[in-house]
Amino acid sequence: MRIVAGTLAVLLAGGAAVAKPQAPQPGAPAASVTATMPELVPLPERLELTGGEPFAIGASTVVYVTSGDAAVSRAARDLTEWIRRASGFLLATATAGPTGSRIQIGVDAARQELGPEGYEIAIEPGRLALTARTAAGIFYGAQTIRQLLPYTAEYEALLFQQPRELKLPALRITDAPRYPWRGAMLDVARHFFTVDDVRRFVDLLALHKMNRLHLHLSDDQGWRIAIRRWKDLTLKGGRTEVGGTPGGFYTQAQYTELIAYAAERFITVVPEIDMPGHTNAALSSYAELNCNGQAPAPFTGTEVGFSSLCVEEEVTYRFIDDVVGEIARLTPGPYFHMGGDEVKTLKPEQYRAFVERVQKIVQKHGKEMIGWDEIAPATLLPTTIVQHWRPDADRATLARAPRLIMSPADRSYLDMKYDADTALGLRWAGLVPVKTAYDWDPAALVDARPEAILGVEAPLWSETLANMRDAEFMALPRLAAIAELGWSPRAQHDWERFRVRLGAQGARWSALGINFYRDPAVTWK
Numbered sequence: 001m002r003i004v005a006g007t008l009a010v011l012l013a014g015g016a017a018v019a020k021p022q023a024p025q026p027g028a029p030a031a032s033v034t035a036t037m038p039e040l041v042p043l044p045e046r047l048e049l050t051g052g053e054p055f056a057i058g059a060s061t062v063v064y065v066t067s068g069d070a071a072v073s074r075a076a077r078d079l080t081e082w083i084r085r086a087s088g089f090l091l092a093t094a095t096a097g098p099t100g101s102r103i104q105i106g107v108d109a110a111r112q113e114l115g116p117e118g119y120e121i122a123i124e125p126g127r128l129a130l131t132a133r134t135a136a137g138i139f140y141g142a143q144t145i146r147q148l149l150p151y152t153a154e155y156e157a158l159l160f161q162q163p164r165e166l167k168l169p170a171l172r173i174t175d176a177p178r179y180p181w182r183g184a185m186l187d188v189a190r191h192f193f194t195v196d197d198v199r200r201f202v203d204l205l206a207l208h209k210m211n212r213l214h215l216h217l218s219d220d221q222g223w224r225i226a227i228r229r230w231k232d233l234t235l236k237g238g239r240t241e242v243g244g245t246p247g248g249f250y251t252q253a254q255y256t257e258l259i260a261y262a263a264e265r266f267i268t269v270v271p272e273i274d275m276p277g278h279t280n281a282a283l284s285s286y287a288e289l290n291c292n293g294q295a296p297a298p299f300t301g302t303e304v305g306f307s308s309l310c311v312e313e314e315v316t317y318r319f320i321d322d323v324v325g326e327i328a329r330l331t332p333g334p335y336f337h338m339g340g341d342e343v344k345t346l347k348p349e350q351y352r353a354f355v356e357r358v359q360k361i362v363q364k365h366g367k368e369m370i371g372w373d374e375i376a377p378a379t380l381l382p383t384t385i386v387q388h389w390r391p392d393a394d395r396a397t398l399a400r401a402p403r404l405i406m407s408p409a410d411r412s413y414l415d416m417k418y419d420a421d422t423a424l425g426l427r428w429a430g431l432v433p434v435k436t437a438y439d440w441d442p443a444a445l446v447d448a449r450p451e452a453i454l455g456v457e458a459p460l461w462s463e464t465l466a467n468m469r470d471a472e473f474m475a476l477p478r479l480a481a482i483a484e485l486g487w488s489p490r491a492q493h494d495w496e497r498f499r500v501r502l503g504a505q506g507a508r509w510s511a512l513g514i515n516f517y518r519d520p521a522v523t524w525k
């Protein structure tokens with residue numbers, strides 16, 4: 001066995017890192033702990049305490065990675081860092097099969113039964129083994145191990161303390177998600193969120209094993225992504241936001257950077273350009289997109305339904321072709337979201353024809369189209385995805401959708417108030433405390449073929465949210481509830497148990513500096 005990094009305990013003093021060799025502590029007694037069920041969110045498919053001595057992570061524990069995949073190395077590095085923060089021990093990396101105390105991380109392509117996102121964790125005295133068929137599985141397994149560590153893993157909490165052993169209970173976890181689509185949407189149009197804000201939002205998703213970030217990139221109040229052939233969309237249309245404060249936009253390079261950040265966390269970015277409605281920012285930037293040839297004033301209010309692209313004019317489709325084309329080229333993921341919601345100024349036939357024409361443009365640029373559930377009555381390609389949001393949408397029409405994402409507003413909307421006293425948020429779909437967000441079944445809302453339901457998504461609209469502190473407050477704890485609906489088996493759905501596991505996450509979220517809502521139905525630890 002060759003030790004690459006040396007076994008070190010890192011003590012941080014006065015902001016400077018001081019690495020000091022740490023001798024193994026042979027005589028240290030293995031404390032006998034009564035293993036309690038770890039409190040994980042989302043709940044793994046199978047978790048079994050195997051009994052016996054726990055695994056002690058100490059100065060002599062090494063990390064052994066049997067895969068050359070960069071993403072697997074990154075997961076191993078993250079894990080090593082969480083352990084360092086929680087214990088004070090900077091574990092060495094081994095390059096050949098170690099026999100002593102070890103954390104083994106390996107990809108095994110033959111483990112078909114684990115699926116594209118599943119993993120297995122076996123913890124025994126002396127050894128923790130994380131195995132998956134893919135790097136994504138390793139990433140999700142690492143997130144599980146993260147939740148097995150003390151919350152001090154999330155920040156530099158032990159600055160002036162001695163290193164201390166960590167004990168993990170002997171157990172076996174075999175885990176894979178219920179649904180392939182576990183998403184959240186951030187509305188960066190009503191209020192602009194910076195690249196750093198969006199990165200932080202991505203981090204919240206990753207912690208909960210979510211794999212889709214839907215960005216609502218345009219609306220009446222602002223256009224947030226630079227389009228080279230239509231520069232005024234951002235130069236004019238990007239300047240505003242709700243309430244009249246300055247907006248902002250992402251350059252194409254920034255958007256690309258965000259996609260890479262999300263991809264490292266196995267999150268696919270889904271760009272949305274809302275059309276034909278919710279387009280005042282575009283209409284006010286380009287007079288020729290208006291039926292009357294006149295650009296309206298920028299809009300910084302919160303009413304909906306008044307704006308529409310001029311669906312009878314060819315220039316509109318040249319515009320859409322350019323916008324979809326540029327965004328499609330920047331986006332490696334297979335999806336393009338065309339919005340399609342709340343158009344109150346078009347006849348149904350006009351709206352339908354528009355959706356079908358846009359669908360062809362999206363297909364031409366190699367993407368699968370997604371639209372809000374108003375698109376369901378149109379003739380849709382087998383690859384098109386309907387995102388269900390209106391609680392009163394027609395069940396039978398939805399059931400015919402080729403594929404579905406479930407985002408019912410009265411359950412999954414993160415911008416609904418928790419209770420009547422919540423200062424932020426809206427309440428048109430009702431109040432959504434965490435129990436309401438958790439206690440429903442995505443498979444039971446429509447009579448669709450089960451395979452048609454891709455999963456769940458929690459939208460966070462930002463009419464009332466001015467910054468990331470606001471966004472965090474509305475997202476958590478409900479985001480964790482939606483993540484569990486997307487990941488965990490239906491058979492284990494149980495509110496009473498969930499609220500206990502959820503309460504155990506509070507300390508971790510606090511350590512991460514998250515401004516979360518302490519829902520009174522949860523006993524926060």
Ligand code: TNX
Nearest residue numbers: 304341342372389415426461
């Ligand atoms: C409805 S959800 C909208 C959004 C609003 C949201 C506020 C959807 C497709 N349209 O334009 O921001 O309600 O909750």
